[in-house]
Amino acid sequence: MFNSQKTEATAEKVSYNVKVESAxxxxxxxxxxxxxxxxxxxxxxxxxKEVTVKxxxxxxxxxxxxxxxxxxxxxxxxxxxxxxxxxxxxxxxxSIVEQVKALL
Numbered sequence: 001m002f003n004s005q006k007t008e009a010t011a012e013k014v015s016y017n018v019k020v021e022s023a024x025x026x027x028x029x030x031x032x033x034x035x036x037x038x039x040x041x042x043x044x045x046x047x048x049k050e051v052t053v054k055x056x057x058x059x060x061x062x063x064x065x066x067x068x069x070x071x072x073x074x075x076x077x078x079x080x081x082x083x084x085x086x087x088x089x090x091x092x093x094x095s096i097v098e099q100v101k102a103l104l
């Protein structure tokens with residue numbers, strides 16, 4: 001039904017305008033709940049996690065701070081599926097992190 005190679009090639013050509021509409025801290029200081037606007041589409045309950053790398057890897061060294069963007073999920077028959085997805089480049093992720101820092 002969907003040709004993933006064609007989708008990936010098309011995704012590279014699309015630009016994503018991402019705006020953080022709201023950010024809420026949680027009990028865990030390294031987790032923030034976000035509401036995003038991506039090209040006019042509202043995405044609620046996005047999780048931004050700040051993690052510290054514990055061991056050297058291919059791209060990150062021990063002690064580096066990295067960010068993980070986790071999209072909303074839905075549980076179906078004991079499996080979790082992402083409800084929404086868009087390709088997030090390092091540039092987009094950095095923009096989201098900066099917007100969150102400005103809001104908090």
